[in-house]
Amino acid sequence: MRIARTARFKKAWGQLTTVEKALARKAITNLAANLRYPALRVKKIKGTENIWEARASLSLRITFQINGEVIILRNIGRHDTTLQRP
Template identity: 70%
Template sequence: MNIARTVRFQKAWKELNEGEKELAKKALRNMASDLRYPALRVKKMKGAEGIWEARVSQTLRITFQIQGGTIILRNIGRHDETLERP
């Protein structure tokens, strides 16, 4: 699948430290090749129509949408903060 990044995702990316960015890069590679990759634990977000979440690490999450063959990355960050504002 193709991956597109929103401006909000790009801003949130800049706030991550280098270790978090490396973990996120691995998660993004897995997302591009197989959204069902077990470590991602992809699931639909409750109360947010058409928005999904994926696990980067125990504390980091990515929120995204799928349009056609493209994954649109919406946000990345700490679990609670990111899921409050997908």
């Protein structure tokens, strides 16, 4: 699958540490290759139409949408704050 990034994702990416960016890159690579990759623990966010979350680490979450063959990365950051505004 192809990857697209929203402006909000790009802004949040800039606030990550070097270590978090490395973890996120690995998670995004795995996400593009296999949405069911076990370590990502992908699940739909309750109360949303088509927004999903994936786990990059214990505290780092990535929110995204799927539009055909494109994964649209919406947000990235700490678990609680990222999931409040997916």
